Amino acid sequence: MSIYDTLNPVQQEAVFHTDGPLLILAGAGSGKTRVLTHRIAYLIEEKGVNPWNIMAITFTNKAADEMRERVDKLVGFGSESIWVATFHSTCVRILRRHIDFLGYDTNFTIYDSDDQKTLMRQVLKKLDLDPKMYKDRAMVSAVSAAKNDMISPEEMMRRAQRTEEYRQITVAKIYAEYQKQLKSNNALDFDDLLVKTVELFRENGEVLEYYQNRFRYIMVDEYQDTNTVQFQFIQLLARKYQNLCVVGDDDQSIYKFRGANISNILNFEQEFPDTRVIKLEQNYRSTQNILDAANEVIRHNKGRKEKKLWTDHGAGELVKFRQFDNGYDEAEAVVMDVLKLVNAGECSYKDCAVLYRTNAQSRAFEEACVSHNVPYRLIGGVNFYQRQEIKDILAYLKTIDNGADDLAVQRILNVPKRGIGQTSVGRVTAYADEHELSFFDALQAAEQIASLGKAAGKIRSFVNTIMVFRAQADYLPVHELIESVLETSGYLEELEANEEEEKALQRRENLEELISKAADYEDSAEAPTLSGFLEEVALVADIDSLDQNADRMILMTLHGAKGLEFPRVYLCGLEDGLFPSYMSIESDDASDLEEERRLCYVGITRAMEHLTLTAARLRTVRGETRYNMVSRFLQEIPPLLLDQKENLTYRQWSGYQDGKEEKRRKQESSVSSFGVGKAAGAGFGGSPSESFGTKTYGKPSPTAFDLPKKSPVTPASSIGKTFTVQKMDKLDYQVGDRVKHIKFGPGTVERIEDAKKDFEVTVNFDRCGVRSMFASFAKLKKI
Ligand SMILES: Nc1ncnc2c1ncn2[C@@H]1O[C@H](COP(=O)(O)OP(=O)(O)OP(=O)(O)O)[C@@H](O)[C@H]1O
Numbered sequence: 026m027s028i029y030d031t032l033n034p035v036q037q038e039a040v041f042h043t044d045g046p047l048l049i050l051a052g053a054g055s056g057k058t059r060v061l062t063h064r065i066a067y068l069i070e071e072k073g074v075n076p077w078n079i080m081a082i083t084f085t086n087k088a089a090d091e092m093r094e095r096v097d098k099l100v101g102f103g104s105e106s107i108w109v110a111t112f113h114s115t116c117v118r119i120l121r122r123h124i125d126f127l128g129y130d131t132n133f134t135i136y137d138s139d140d141q142k143t144l145m146r147q148v149l150k151k152l153d154l155d156p157k158m159y160k161d162r163a164m165v166s167a168v169s170a171a172k173n174d175m176i177s178p179e180e181m182m183r184r185a186q187r188t189e190e191y192r193q194i195t196v197a198k199i200y201a202e203y204q205k206q207l208k209s210n211n212a213l214d215f216d217d218l219l220v221k222t223v224e225l226f227r228e229n230g231e232v233l234e235y236y237q238n239r240f241r242y243i244m245v246d247e248y249q250d251t252n253t254v255q256f257q258f259i260q261l262l263a264r265k266y267q268n269l270c271v272v273g274d275d276d277q278s279i280y281k282f283r284g285a286n287i288s289n290i291l292n293f294e295q296e297f298p299d300t301r302v303i304k305l306e307q308n309y310r311s312t313q314n315i316l317d318a319a320n321e322v323i324r325h326n327k328g329r330k331e332k333k334l335w336t337d338h339g340a341g342e343l344v345k346f347r348q349f350d351n352g353y354d355e356a357e358a359v360v361m362d363v364l365k366l367v368n369a370g371e372c373s374y375k376d377c378a379v380l381y382r383t384n385a386q387s388r389a390f391e392e393a394c395v396s397h398n399v400p401y402r403l404i405g406g407v408n409f410y411q412r413q414e415i416k417d418i419l420a421y422l423k424t425i426d427n428g429a430d431d432l433a434v435q436r437i438l439n440v441p442k443r444g445i446g447q448t449s450v451g452r453v454t455a456y457a458d459e460h461e462l463s464f465f466d467a468l469q470a471a472e473q474i475a476s477l478g479k480a481a482g483k484i485r486s487f488v489n490t491i492m493v494f495r496a497q498a499d500y501l502p503v504h505e506l507i508e509s510v511l512e513t514s515g516y517l518e519e520l521e522a523n524e525e526e527e528k529a530l531q532r533r534e535n536l537e538e539l540i541s542k543a544a545d546y547e548d549s550a551e552a553p554t555l556s557g558f559l560e561e562v563a564l565v566a567d568i569d570s571l572d573q574n575a576d577r578m579i580l581m582t583l584h585g586a587k588g589l590e591f592p593r594v595y596l597c598g599l600e601d602g603l604f605p606s607y608m609s610i611e612s613d614d615a616s617d618l619e620e621e622r623r624l625c626y627v628g629i630t631r632a633m634e635h636l637t638l639t640a641a642r643l644r645t646v647r648g649e650t651r652y653n654m655v656s657r658f659l660q661e662i663p664p665l666l667l668d669q670k671e672n673l674t675y676r677q678w679s680g681y682q683d684g685k686e687e688k689r690r691k692q693e694s695s696v697s698s699f700g701v702g703k704a705a706g707a708g709f710g711g712s713p714s715e716s717f718g719t720k721t722y723g724k725p726s727p728t729a730f731d732l733p734k735k736s737p738v739t740p741a742s743s744i745g746k747t748f749t750v751q752k753m754d755k756l757d758y759q760v761g762d763r764v765k766h767i768k769f770g771p772g773t774v775e776r777i778e779d780a781k782k783d784f785e786v787t788v789n790f791d792r793c794g795v796r797s798m799f800a801s802f803a804k805l806k807k808i
């Protein structure tokens with residue numbers, strides 16, 4: 026039996042159609058991605074295509090890895106030379122070789138969204154604009170939208186002048202200045218990566234032809250979410266050979282806010298006139314009930330291509346629906362449900378995914394996981410690389426690697442504190458502007474800036490420190506360079522002196538994690554370099570840290586869940602105002618609500634066997650507590666598909682502690698528009714009669730929080746590569762001894778445990794009770 030026999034006839038047709046443009050349009054779980062991987066195998070094995078000539082574009086690095094892995098299993102050899110990557114990393118690789126044609130240096134820096142905002146604030150200041158009128162975030166979005174639509178600053182200015190609107194003209198000026206600054210920092214933002222590649226292709230026929238010849242077979246997954254500039258990129262590359270296969274589902278287009286352009290699907294056939302269109306109709310992922318629920322919801326969108334999707338998996342169990350008093354109860358119940366199922370041996374943690382609309386919702390789930398000791402992995406949220414200490418050290422590395430990145434240099438100039446203030450920074454900046462120097466070059470000329478006075482000496486010593494690191498960078502591997510930076514710069518010392526014990530510990534753990542990431546990079550890269558490491562870091566979206574093999578429950582936003590599948594899905598926060606969002610409900614543009622509905626469709630269709638929908642009656646968003654109706658999307662699912670039918674119940678309400686019960690009770694009764702009988706009934710166990718009021722959830726037990734030894738971000742591979750926590754060979758105190766801690770004062774040692782990397786010591790402090798800590802941090806003194 027060949028691998029192609031595992032495909033249905035329509036999927037086979039798509040796999041065997043190798044030459045000429047091909048558009049596969051099909052609903053969720055119909056095997057689009059599977060077709061792509063088999064198609065790659067077929068090209069290599071049956072058509073003798075050189076793997077080197079194949080390019081597959083995926084939406085995330087994670088998806089790229091997975092695709093490579095799957096292809097690896099299908100083809101015996103050569104899969105490593107297939108170019109499987111995201112749009113962004115593809116463009117970086119191209120630009121690193123050729124961007125000098127556009128007047129940039131090939132060791133350019135990539136700015137993330139935080140850097141963009143910082144730069145934008147500088148631009149607004151330089152143009153003397155009121156930051157209240159021109160908000161940095163809004164301006165970054167405006168620039169990004171323009172770039173995604175391939176509108177240059179000049180073009181934006183022309184359009185603005187035609188409207189004669191002052192604000193639009195100002196925005197165009199901001200855009201132009203922002204680009205100018207990026208260029209003088211030798212930096213590109215994420216959108217630039219694509220824009221500059223397209224520019225390069227357009228301006229340099231030779232480069233374009235080289236890549237056209239190289240990528241004779243191009244495949245794009247999640248095509249519905251490509252934006253204009255991405256479409257241009259593909260279109261240019263595929264123009265010569267026309268061997269382009271794109272797969273997508275218009276019902277899963279969820280990135281309009283990033284410029285995703287649904288007309289790319291419609292334009293495809295115009296752009297490539299001989300396109301073969303294939304539709305897949307059998308869903309292999311979900312049960313019939315789950316699929317029906319998804320279809321019923323998406324049916325409410327107008328102007329979509331009607332699709333038939335069926336499965337032979339059988340009806341499966343009904344979709345569960347539960348409503349809770351508030352977000353904490355919701356999280357608590359979901360986590361308890363998972364725990365119960367895992368303990369009963371019905372599934373493992375990694376089979377369960379909690380999906381939500383906004384990152385802010387993750388906190389309650391995290392807390393519940395922590396307090397019940399449920400291992401979890403949070404995808405999205407505060408990205409590891411967005412953490413302060415990580416950004417600081419990366420800024421050091423960038424400065425060492427490429428002094429042209431002004432933002433990086435400014436970030437660390439006074440970190441740790443060197444007594445160099447904002448006034449000095451302003452003077453150096455002015456000097457840099459005047460002499461058209463980078464900020465770092467101006468620092469090097471500090472002695473010539475008379476106004477600096479004494480600060481010049483401090484700046485000199487900073488520059489010297491960087492120079493020493495630069496020399497080290499020539500012979501030290503990246504992870505050792507990081508260690509050196511931490512120690513020599515005084516960063517670690519300051520961290521310990523200023524931060525609270527627990528915070529410092531957490532930060533050190535994160536830094537350790539960065540060191541292990543660098544070591545991992547060195548192990549896996551062919552020719553590891555500092556620039557290479559920084560590049561990899563810049564491209565890693567958080568979704569990429571999702572390691573399917575680790576047994577942890579998954580917490581992620583709906584956007585992050587695209588393309589993935591899980592046996593059990595909890596789709597949470599199904600409330601009008603949260604999902605769909607207020608913005609989309611109140612928007613004049615009906616398509617905003619439709620985009621939310623597509624997101625709901627994406628969420629439902631991630632589930633293979635079990636789907637649970639949850640909602641809270643009270644939800645606190647950004648400090649404001651609101652009383653929300655059950656999501657209209659939930660109401661679009663026919664009751665017969667839900668386990669609670671018309672008798673949907675929620676927990677009995679027992680009042681509030683703030684004396685506003687009456688008012689809220691009244692509001693509460695208005696929820697019955699959903700046909701919800703206000704019966705008693707409850708959580709997943711369905712135990713009736715439980716009744717309670719709002720709870721205040723304090724910080725979970727300190728040991729669970731304070732001791733991240735089972736930290737979800739520390740992979741086993743980091744053990745042995747650590748340096749910050751140096752295990753003491755022996756402790757000069759033992760259980761029962763009285764010891765003193767610099768912050769917590771005197772206490773009695775209750776327990777000492779060997780925690781591999783370090784000793785974990787539990788002390789009962791006279792002033793603040795029991796705390797556990799790592800011995801090497803705690804620096805306890807016997808008294
Ligand atoms: N012919 C088939 N036989 C058995 N299993 C299949 C077949 N086709 C697809 N599958 C399985 O169905 C599931 C969904 O497939 P896949 O992820 O490729 O769908 P998709 O169309 O890309 O979904 P999405 O729209 O969510 O990205 C996978 O587990 C896949 O292995």
Ligand SMILES: [Mg+2]
Nearest residue numbers: 057058246588
């Ligand atoms: Mg897919």
